[in-house]
Amino acid sequence: xxxxxxxxxxxxxxxxxxxxxxxxxxxxxxxxxxxxxxxxxxxxxxxxxxxxxxxxxxxxxxxxxxxxxxxxxxxxxxxxxxxxxxxxxxxxxxxxxxxxxx
Amino acid sequence: xxxxxxxxxxxxxxxxxxxxxxxxxxxxxxxxxxxxxxxxxxxxxxxxxxxxxxxxxxxxxxxxxxxxxxxxxxxxxxxxxxxxxxxxxxxxxxxxxxxxxxxxxxxxxxxxxxxxxxxxxxxxxxxxxxxxxxxxxxxxxxxxxxxxxxxxxxxxxxxxxxxxxxxxxxxxxxxxxxxxxxxxxxxxxxxxxxxxxxxxxxxxxxxxxxxxxxxxxxxxxxxxxxxxxxxxxxxxxxxxxxxxxxxxxxxxxxxxxxxxxxxxxxxxxxxxxxxxxxxxxxxxxxxxxxxxxxxxxxxxxxxxxxxxxxxxxxxxxxxxxxxxxxxxxxxxxxxxxxxxxxxxxxxxxxxxxxxxxxxxxxxxxxxxxxxxxxxxxxxxxxxxxxxxxxxxxxxxxxxxxxxxxxxxxxxxxxxxxxxxxxxxxxxxxxxxxxxxxxxxxxxxxxxxxxxxxxxxxxxxxxxxxxxxxxxxxxxxxxxxxxxxxxxxxxxxxxxxxxxxxxxxxxxxxxxxxxxxxxxxxxxxxxxxxxxxxxxxxxxxxxxxxxxxxxxxxxxxxxxxxxxxxxxxxxxxxxxxxxxxxxxxxxxxxxxxxxxxxxxxxxxxxxxxxxxxxxxxxxxxxxxxxxxxxxxxxx
Numbered sequence: 001x002x003x004x005x006x007x008x009x010x011x012x013x014x015x016x017x018x019x020x021x022x023x024x025x026x027x028x029x030x031x032x033x034x035x036x037x038x039x040x041x042x043x044x045x046x047x048x049x050x051x052x053x054x055x056x057x058x059x060x061x062x063x064x065x066x067x068x069x070x071x072x073x074x075x076x077x078x079x080x081x082x083x084x085x086x087x088x089x090x091x092x093x094x095x096x097x098x099x100x101x102x
Numbered sequence: 103x104x105x106x107x108x109x110x111x112x113x114x115x116x117x118x119x120x121x122x123x124x125x126x127x128x129x130x131x132x133x134x135x136x137x138x139x140x141x142x143x144x145x146x147x148x149x150x151x152x153x154x155x156x157x158x159x160x161x162x163x164x165x166x167x168x169x170x171x172x173x174x175x176x177x178x179x180x181x182x183x184x185x186x187x188x189x190x191x192x193x194x195x196x197x198x199x200x201x202x203x204x205x206x207x208x209x210x211x212x213x214x215x216x217x218x219x220x221x222x223x224x225x226x227x228x229x230x231x232x233x234x235x236x237x238x239x240x241x242x243x244x245x246x247x248x249x250x251x252x253x254x255x256x257x258x259x260x261x262x263x264x265x266x267x268x269x270x271x272x273x274x275x276x277x278x279x280x281x282x283x284x285x286x287x288x289x290x291x292x293x294x295x296x297x298x299x300x301x302x303x304x305x306x307x308x309x310x311x312x313x314x315x316x317x318x319x320x321x322x323x324x325x326x327x328x329x330x331x332x333x334x335x336x337x338x339x340x341x342x343x344x345x346x347x348x349x350x351x352x353x354x355x356x357x358x359x360x361x362x363x364x365x366x367x368x369x370x371x372x373x374x375x376x377x378x379x380x381x382x383x384x385x386x387x388x389x390x391x392x393x394x395x396x397x398x399x400x401x402x403x404x405x406x407x408x409x410x411x412x413x414x415x416x417x418x419x420x421x422x423x424x425x426x427x428x429x430x431x432x433x434x435x436x437x438x439x440x441x442x443x444x445x446x447x448x449x450x451x452x453x454x455x456x457x458x459x460x461x462x463x464x465x466x467x468x469x470x471x472x473x474x475x476x477x478x479x480x481x482x483x484x485x486x487x488x489x490x491x492x493x494x495x496x497x498x499x500x501x502x503x504x505x506x507x508x509x510x511x512x513x514x515x516x517x518x519x520x521x522x523x524x525x526x527x528x529x530x531x532x533x534x535x536x537x538x539x540x541x542x543x544x545x546x547x548x549x550x551x552x553x554x555x556x557x558x559x560x561x562x563x564x565x566x567x568x569x570x571x572x573x574x575x576x577x578x579x580x581x582x583x584x585x586x587x588x589x590x591x592x593x594x595x596x597x598x599x600x601x602x603x604x605x606x607x608x609x610x611x612x613x614x615x616x617x618x619x620x621x622x623x624x625x626x627x628x629x630x631x632x633x634x635x636x637x638x639x640x641x642x643x644x645x646x647x648x649x650x651x652x653x654x655x656x657x658x659x660x661x662x663x664x665x666x667x668x669x670x671x672x673x674x675x676x677x678x679x680x681x682x683x684x685x686x687x688x689x690x691x692x693x694x695x696x697x698x699x700x701x702x703x704x705x706x707x708x709x710x711x712x713x714x715x716x717x718x719x720x721x722x723x724x725x726x727x728x729x730x731x732x733x734x735x736x
Contacts, residue, residue, distance in 0.1 A: 021720075021724055024717070024720055025717050025720050025721045025724065026717070027717075028717075094715075094716055094717060095715055095717070097714075097716070098713065098714030098715050098716075099714065
C-alpha cells in the first residue's frame with residue numbers, strides 16, 4: 001500500500017477549506033452558511049487524519065472525533081437558531097441580522 | 103490729618119458696599135440716608151483738608167497707604183504705591199467732586215425715589231465718587247489709571263441704568279467703546295512713560311522729564327531719545343483726555359450718554375467725569391510744557407470742539423442734548439485754556455462749569471420730572487408762569503453759561519479769553535474762535551430759554567413740580583455757587599510754578615480786546631431776541647412731525663451732531679460689518695475645524711466598516727489572514 005504524500009492531503013484540505021470559506025462569505029442563506037461551515041470543519045479533519053497517518057500517530061484521529069462532536073453540537077444549535085430566525089423574519093437571509101452594527 | 107486724607111475715598115466706598123450688599127432689603131429712607139450721609143462726611147472731610155492744606159507749609163499733603171507692586175525695567179525699579187497726593191489742583195478737584203457730588207446725591211435721592219432700583223442707583227453713584235476721588239488724589243499714574251477706568255465703568259453702568267430700554271443699552275455700549283479708544287491710547291502713553299523714565303510717580307516723572315529736556319544735546323543718545331519720547335507721551339495722554347472729555351474726534355458718545363437718569367448726566371457727564379481729561383492734562387503739565395507742538399494741538403482741538411458743539415447745540419430738540427453739547431463746548435474752552443498755557447484759568451473754568459452745569463442739568467431734570475418725562479423742547483413752552491422756581495434757577499444757570507458780567511462763568515471764561523491772544527501756543531486766531539464760541543453759547547442758551555420757558559404752553563398735561571425742601575435746597579445751593587463761585591480765590595501758582603512762560607514774541611494786545619469779550623454775549627442775546635422772536639411770543643403751532651418736515655437739511659445735519667456718527671458709521675462700523683459678513687465662517691475657526699473634519703472622516707469610514715454584516719467581517723478576516731501569511735512567507 002502506497003501512502004498518499006502529506007502534500008497532496010494538505011492541498012485537498014486547503015481546497016476544501018477555501019471552498020467552505022468562500023461559501024460562508026458569499027452565501028446569503030444561513031442554511032448554506034452552516035453547510036459551508038461543515039465543509040470547513042471537515043477540511044480541517046482531513047488535514048488531521050492525513051497528518052496522523054503520515055506520522056503513525058493516533059492523535060489525528062482523536063482530534064477528528066473531537067471535531068465531529070463539535071460539528072454535531074454546532075449544527076444542533078445552528079439549526080435551532082435557523083428555525084427561530086425563520087419564524088421571526090420569514091427569511092433566512094443573514095444580512096437581516098445586522099441590528100448590532102455601529 | 104494724614105488719616106483724614108487717607109480715608110477720604112472710603113466713606114462712599116463703605117456706603118457703596120452696604121447698598122450693594124443689602125440693597126433690596128433697605129427702605130428708601132435708609133438707602134438715601136446711607137448714601138447721602140456718606141457724601142456729607144466726604145464733604146466735611148474735604149473741607150477740613152482744604153483748611154489744613156491752606157495752613158500747611160508747602161501747600162502739599164501726601165500719604166502712603168500701602169505698597170502695591172514693583173515694576174522694573176532697564177531704567178530702574180519703580181515702586182507703585184497706593185498713595186494720595188493733595189495739592190492745590192487736586193484740592194480744587196476734590197472740593198468739586200465731593201461738593202457737587204453731595205448736592206447731586208441729595209437731589210437724586212428725591213428724584214429717583216420711585217425707581218424700583220433706587221439702592222442700586224445710589225450704590226453706583228457712590229462707587230463713581232470713590233473712583234473719581236482715587237483719580238484726582240492719585241500720586242502715581244497707575245493709581246490714576248485705576249480711578250480713570252473706574253469712572254468709565256460707573257459711567258457705563260449709569261448710562262445703561264434703565265437697561266430694559268434698548269436705546270439706553272446701546273448708548274452705554276457706545277460710551278464705553280468710544281472712551282476705550284482714548285483709554286487705550288492713554289495706557290500706551292503710561293507704558294511709554296515707564297519705559298522712558300522708569301518711574302510712575304507724577305512728580306518724579308515731571309522732574310525727570312525736565313532734566314531730560316535740559317541735558318539734551320545731540321551727542322548723548324539716551325536723552326535725545328527721551329525728549330523725542332516726551333512728544334509721543336504728551337500726544338498719547340492727549341488721546342486719553344480727548345476720549346474721556348468728549349473732545350473732537352471722540353466726542354460722539356456724550357450726547358447719547360444723556361440716556362441715563364438726569365442726576366447722572368449732571369454728576370458724571372457734566373460736572374466731574376468728563377473733566378477728568380482736563381485734570382489729566384493739568385496734572386501732567388510738566389510733560390506738556392516740554393512739547394509745545396502738542397499744546398498747540400490741545401488748543402486747536404479745544405477750539406474746534408467748542409465751535410462744532412456750539413453749532414450742534416443750536417439745532418437740538420431735546421433739552422438734555424442741548425446741555426450735553428454745551429458741556430462739550432465748555433470743556434473745549436478748558437482744553438483751549440490748557441493748550442494756551444492758561445493752566446489756572448482752565449482749572450478755574452472747570453470748577454465754575456461744574457457748578458453751573460450741574461445746576462442746569464438738575465433744574466432741567468426737575469422740569470422734565472414736572473412735565474412727566476417730557477424732554478422735547480418743542481413740547482414745553484410757557485413754563486415761566488407754571489414753574490417760576492425752576493425757571494429762575496435755570497436763568498441763573500444760563501447767565502453763568504453765557505458768562506454775563508458778575509457771574510462765575512464770567513470770571514473764568516474771561517480769564518481764559520484774556521490769555522489767548524498773547525500765548526505762545528495759541529494766538530489771535532484761537533482768540534477769535536473763543537469769541538465766536540461765546541457768541542454761539544449765548545445764542546443757543548437764548549433759544550433754549552425761549553423755547554422752554556417763554557411762548558405758549560405746549561405740553562398736554564399740567565406740570566407738577568416736586569416741592570421737596572431737600573431737592574430745592576440742593577438747587578439753591580448750586581445756584582448760589584454758580585453766581586458767586588467766581589469770587590472763590592483760586593491760587594494755583596504753586597502747582598503751576600514751572601509753567602510761567604515768557605512770551606517769545608510780545609504780541610501787542612489791541613485795547614479793544616477785553617471790551618469785545620465782554621460785549622459778545624450781549625450781542626448774542628440781542629441777536630436771538632429778534633431771530634427767535636417766534637419762539638418767545640406767537641402761539642407756536644408745531645408738533646414733532648412738522649418740525650422734521652419744515653426744517654432744512656442743514657439743521658437736521660447739525661441735529662445729528664454734524665454727521666460724525668454717520669461718518670464713523672461709514673468709516674468703521676460698516677467696513678467692520680462687511681468684514682464680519684464676508685468672514686462669517688471665521689478663517690481661523692476653519693483651521694481649528696480641520697481637526698473636527700479629520701475626526702469626522704475617520705468616523706465615517708469606520709462606520710462603513712461596522713456595517714453589521716457578518717459576511718463582510720468574515721471576508722475581511724480571511725483577507726487579513728491571507729495578507730499576513732503572504733507577508734510572513736515573503
